[in-house]
Amino acid sequence: MTQKIYPVILSGGAGTRLWPLSRRDHPKQLIPLMGAHSPFAETLRRVDDPMFQPPVVVSNDSYRFAIVDEMASVGVSGDIVLEPEGRDSGPAILAAAALLADRDDDAIVLVLPSDHHIPDPAAFRASIAEGVAAAQSGRIVTFGIAPSHPETGYGYISTGDAIDGAAPALSVAGFIEKPATELALQLMRSGCFWNSGMFMFRAAALIDIAGKLQPKMLAAVRDAVNAVEADLSFQRLGADAFRDAPAISFDHAIMEKTDRAAVVPVSFAWSDMGTWEAVWMQSERDENGNAVLGDTVLEDVRNAYVRSEGPLTVVAGIEDVNVIVTQDAVLVAGQGATGKIKTIAARLAAEGRNEALHHRRVHRPWGWFESLQIGERFQVKRIMVKPGHKLSLQKHHHRAEHWVVVKGSAEVTVDANVTMLGENESTYIPMGAVHRLGNPGKIPVEIIEIQTGAYLGEDDIVRFSDDYGRGG
């Protein structure tokens, strides 16, 4: 194979079905679900191979700094394209294809969701290689998974003839959306595949097809790509144009309409990690069928997924249950309750509850903070600043702050004074003082901040200067 493949990694989804681990501002693909790395980082590693070009990541504003951190954590660089808003997968994939077609006439694009679990990257790459011939011949290739059970949560693909010169690719006879159990069983028995949501095609071929099937989407996306603006390390698609693109999934917009669809059956182990049951199935389980993670004690428990990111979690005398404990929320769900989890997470987000929006530890481009306790007229926070980073120059109208350095060395600006504070040193920021916390050192700085005052909201902040392009 002489031609390198351009991976396009879609990482804009919210993953509410995996609440409370997955949060609006910190979704499942950016959290280590299995092992040390996040699914997004695992996806990056899967295409970190000579057969691929550097990836193009499509994400959005909320996740952009986490995306940068995750890419750095596995040492992979590439483009980060930001959607002004989510318009489903059709416009996202088309925008990436248009960007790459501009760059390379012959570009072959591999579209990968960022939340799939594929334990064997070599088997994955071998299957991708088997699809290249079909993609080069102008087909829009999807990868089909042989069903292990009559899953009702996936779409199915029925296949037609083999495609000449592109074995093992088959033509597509039809797509069947999430079927009821009985139909799912029939489809499984008749040799249909699960639609994995991974696609491969020549960028130019997709653009041709989109010009016929989705002219309005293509026009909007082209305008958005032409209006791309660079912002730090990000490429922002033109917002006005992109919002004109119809919000349609790639399956509906292209795959189900084109006569150029092909499917390459794959045999690697695969899960979309879409439910807690799927995560449980992919985890190592003991002789009672239990998978556990964190500080947990189980007694007389069967077929349970028990995961604690924080407090001691004891489960006793129960079966077929998912117990997920984070620093600020607990979920106890029977197997099959996924739909309810999604509904509740959406409702909590609509109510503006922190537990649906972000984790107790909130990530920022400069590091992170977590609220340790909120009292009547005070709040205690722990703040970490990465080496070489600093928070914005700011002031607060309603609160004073005490800072105690517990790790590293901090550069502290209070009005006209700039001082260095080491471990076990403290300072006081009076109400209304213009101040800044920075870390000019080589190791992370951590401080404990004690805020006092009548109003302690995050919105009591006036920014005078910010390294990360954030407004006042």
Added chain:
Amino acid sequence: MTQKIYPVILSGGAGTRLWPLSRRDHPKQLIPLMGAHSPFAETLRRVDDPMFQPPVVVSNDSYRFAIVDEMASVGVSGDIVLEPEGRDSGPAILAAAALLADRDDDAIVLVLPSDHHIPDPAAFRASIAEGVAAAQSGRIVTFGIAPSHPETGYGYISTGDAIDGAAPALSVAGFIEKPATELALQLMRSGCFWNSGMFMFRAAALIDIAGKLQPKMLAAVRDAVNAVEADLSFQRLGADAFRDAPAISFDHAIMEKTDRAAVVPVSFAWSDMGTWEAVWMQSERDENGNAVLGDTVLEDVRNAYVRSEGPLTVVAGIEDVNVIVTQDAVLVAGQGATGKIKTIAARLAAEGRNEALHHRRVHRPWGWFESLQIGERFQVKRIMVKPGHKLSLQKHHHRAEHWVVVKGSAEVTVDANVTMLGENESTYIPMGAVHRLGNPGKIPVEIIEIQTGAYLGEDDIVRFSDDYGRGG
């Protein structure tokens, strides 16, 4: 009724079956289980009536300050007798009887466990009044509950003839220890009662009987009572003598052996709150049979008890489950898993795990503290000092401390300096400095303490002076 009754309230038990709410150092009877008051406080209120003398509380060292706080919270005063160690209920009841017999020749004693839930105090007092005649006649009266179901966790009483002149008291035909379900059903159908664990007798009559049935226990208890030492507001039983008393329950030691046992059937609603299912049964339940408390969301859940003292707790698609969430531990237990909870709680306590020993908020005679976070070389605590109280004069070898006052006014001693700090003021306690935190004011003081150092254990403390009789 001319004679007043002396209530003896037993409050030394640990209640591990209600973990994680009940902790070794803060057991269920001292925690608000239902409504605003703890079961112990409810027990005090139940006997806060002209028909009773002030109560005698029998407890132990670990609970003594919490006992004082609970008594103050409901405005009831009385004696607090401390057992040097738990020797089961026989010696505890006999010691209280001996103390009261010394005080009043004709004392009638009513023994009450402190963990019972009795929603109707007037009905309770009416039943107690019905037992007085039998007690005055020298009987050892127990109160029998008409079974509502064939409970296997209680003892049963079969009854004999009515006692002349003491209606509705009946003589006791026999005691049946926790029966299997089938026998329980038979006993229930044949009109047996549950043994409630509440007793009433003339103190002198019990001592007579004990002299015959348990001479060794009586001798040990008499010696322990003669050796009572006053300590602040507590009466400590003589330790060496008390430890010689055989550790036997009152049922085994006296009730099952004497021919003077009587039972007074009662009709008030009663629960010993011995399991989470019992707490659930006593709680208000919605149309799905769910009882909830705290920040909880339920969806498609039936017959569940869901209680959070802290984090948001979501339960979905499950039934017949107890979910108990505290600040530092989570329990998910199927109904009927009580035995397993008890075993796990005992194991965690044996391992020295904080989650089994005390709550995150640790109560002290001067107030409380809670650890908000423990880091690599630092710890953040929130500390409350009651008005008029102060911590011991102390120093630490391995840590420095930063204090920020977030509520009230603190008196701070650091070596030779004594200063007052108001809200939003801070101070620094260098490693090795002799220091003290006090609250001479009229409202509680709260401070945030940030400890830094290589060793941050609670045992790095040298006490020079302490208001509460605690050693170096």
